[in-house]
Amino acid sequence: MSQKLHDHALQSQKQVIDRLTMIHKRQRIGHAYIFDGSNGAGKEAVAQYFTKLLLCMDPKENVPCETCNSCKRIESGNHPNVVLIRPDGQDIKKDQMSELIMKMTKKGYEEGRKVYVIVNAERMNSSAANTLLKFLEEPEGNVTAILLTNSYPSILPTIQSRCQRISLQSMNRQSSIESLVEKGVTASMASTVTMMTANVEAAYEMAQEDSFVQRRRLVLKLVEAIEQRTPGEALLFIQTDWMPFMKEKSDCEQGLDLLLFAYRDIVAVKAGLQSTISYPDQLEVFTGHSVKNTYSSLTVKIDAVLQAKKRLHQNMNRTLLLEQLVLTMQEGLLFV
Amino acid sequence: MQFEIMRDRLLDGLSDVVKAISSKVTTPILTGIKLEITEKGLTMTGSDSDITISTFIPVEEDGTQIIQTIQPGTLVLQAKVFNEIIRKLPTNEVMIELRDGMKTHIRSGQSEFHIIAQSADEYPILPDVKDAERFEMPADLMKSLIRETVFAVSQQETRPVLTGVQWIMKEHELYCIATDSHRLARRIVTPEIQANSPFNAVIPGKSLQELSKILPDDSTAVEIFIANQQVLFKLHNVLFYSRLLEGNYPDTSRLIPIEYKTSITINGRNLLQAIDRASLLAREDRNNIVHFSTDGSPHVQISSNSPDVGNVEELVEAVDIEGEPLKISFSAKYMMDALKAIDGQDLKIHFTGSMRPFILKSIDSEAILQLILPVRTF
């Protein structure tokens, strides 16, 4: 994370920082925490701050000094008592967890606490999660876990119950849109990217990405194709136009999110709520679609997109998944 | 920082340090080697975070100048690059100098390399050890006690503390104990120099195996310091550190039987070979099991069968058999491991029933004890 993103994240999480300060002041440091918050809320920055606070050699008024040898090495990723785990490819695997536990069941390289941070903890696969659970049940030694997630409900309930939850706040979207427009992003693009991430810096970077602009355009075309209700068209569109731009799973997920937001917009328009839509530039077109769709048919379509997102994570074949999605949306019925 | 050093001595030192360097580390600084030059000499340190190896090269040895320290200092250099460069330098004189921030110059003959160093402040801090914690034994004894115990540690992470060997000092005797809960190996030694404070530590089996590789096969003294977080083995100019395991080692003393129903004295080598032959027919995908029985004759019978392959039977002559007749089955591997640890001599095996742990000892020493749990048959 760049320094700019990092500082921004800490500033916007003042309440959380205050709470961590209290934890440190009372020296009631738990064995395990879950930091949850939307993408871009600054979870990694906050976790690093907390790690520094726990290991700082000279904290002043429960704030890490940022200058001691511990703080500096946490910053550079060189502190031997701190381990950071990230998904290896799609998910966090059992091997990664076993390795982590083998490390944590040894005494710290240096005196003092050991800390491990699991980024995207919702992506632990089930055997990884169960391995971690066993370790959380019988923690050995002076060790603190920090799990980061954008989806608290996806964490195994048995893990949830062993961790203290600390929720990060999302930034107010309207003010994010304004600051993006100030930087020269168009109002409609600003509305879209702020739906994708709560972090203004990350949103700005996204708006500059060609591939993202391309995907946004494709999604709007797909909405057109679906709403025209000529089955052949939409399927052809998937194969010729859509798939080449959705090579990676993450691309595909982004595509599905964009599609979801489009249909939420159509619902919002139908209900007369126009203030916070994701595609203000499509207002007229979406108004047209909102008239042709009933609330229940829109519900079916949104459900279908949500289902598709889930299957994407079960590694279903992606072309097949999109084809099924389009067919379902066009027929307005869920295959059961 | 600036110093000049003999290349061959630098390479010698490096060859030990790089043993601790792993390409799999997640901490960036540990891809490097720490160099610390003082008026006394050069210390180089490498680590994979579990083990750390330091070597010291003195400025002068037996009247020969090895190093010339021009300006003391510390830095961290990429291990792989540094090692490769030193290996390929053209002459035996090497000049290493840190200039303009982190730029390191390595000069030898006509060639000069520039590599970027990292700050030594980023490097992990090694534990302080106190002389009170020190005890001592010869390297060859240490090597054999590792060999006699470490094979019995658990290979599974389900009970992490069992992946280590317990070192515990009781009444001036050092007990080294390893168990994976199916078998146990125990070695007792009396160190020549004793620690002043008692200790009870669990050393990872992997670390001991690594240590064993750098120990010489002679009676060079090894000093051992057991600190809070780590243990240090000090050997002439090489320091070997290992992190200790967290958690309490189970009390194993009550598991060792003291009353026996059947006791057999037998030649270890003969028995080992017979078990080895019997296990030939075992299927590779499962623990291979051999059956062991006595029937009042002066022989023990070893047999094994595998429905797909066939069966094997063999009689091994015993020196002496006392007590009840016995039928017991056990893992051929565990038995062979135990017999190899006791090494060839005539030995005694004490049984207390076919479903109870049994023990093996040399006939003339109590120092090594091997215990095996049998298998239940259905």
Next chain:
Amino acid sequence: MTDLTIANPRVIMHLDMNSFFASVEQAANPELKGIPLAVAGNPKERRGILVTCSYEARAFGVYTTMNVGEAKRLCPNLTIVPPRHELYRQMSDSVFDILRSYTEWVEPVSIDEAYIDTTDIGGLTRAYDLAQEIQMRILAELDLPCSIGIAPNKFLAKTASDMKKPMGITILRKREVPKMLWPLPVIDMHGIGKRTEEKLHSAGIKTMGDLATAEKITLEALLGKNGLRLKQRANGMDTRPVDPESAEERKSIGSSTTLPVDLTELEDCVPIFERLAKKVAARLETKLLAGMTISIQIRYADWQNTTRSRTLQQAIYLEEDLTKVALQLFQQHWNHEPIRLLGITAANVIERSEMVKQLTFDNFEQQEKEYEMDQLMSSLTQRFGDGIIKKGCTKK
């Protein structure tokens, strides 16, 4: 049967892992990549035999079953490693798990080969893409290469997977059989060994084409029923279905049940598993067997199938043990979607007499009591006959 096949064209894939053991070693240790590598029973002994070798080694003329000394002569730089069967077994399971994430119609034939019936998952229209996806996933997730043959039946699929290696995908259509297969010598055909070849040669049948057009009577006289089967195969016909049940190398015993209503709660599933475990335990009991590998099958309301298995250190056969393992697997792998079908299978089955249980410090006292009880029971049974005494039921 034949009519059925014509009425229902199928698309079968045969997946063949390329020099599997060597590839696994290379995936586990990237330093072994790109170099001549062989796996041999005992690398130190020169008379050890190569179990498999990498493509780099094959380039030197090294082949499987060659002995170590000979291989070293052909390729002095050959790196030889000892086999790690447990690792291969695990990787093999991972490969089959990937296949089963597409369809339940997966039939492993050996550690490195499987048939997949893709008819129900779009094989008729997009088999090539599917094969490519499977191949890429196995490469991406496990770092292992494979070849895939696509054909209307098992025989042709297997023949096809052999045509391009490594990392090949080959489609073999029935109409291509005369052109592609008939010119080949009979020994190249799967299912024909040296002895069969000799017999066929004695009747003047040299090529697969000769075999395909040979008189039925001749073949039947020569090779019996197998002769007729071979003639059919040579004509590109093979009616064997892909049978996931025959999957296990060793026998397996399983039971599954389709539920009257889709289940969504754990407590509703528990009694189902208990009932299935009881059935499986009873079948194991009558044959005096025990299972080393326990797997569960889940079919969701949307027809997604999941099979998850665990290989135990210890074979089990008791109802309560089966229930326990099945429920553990279920809780670990159920994604909380509504369930239509559940099943339990005990695989890797062994004879009870072959079964042993390694005692541990934690269990030997308990086991000793059970053992003595068993001994007592069998001695009573011997003296007074069957049925004199039965174990009481202990509910835990």
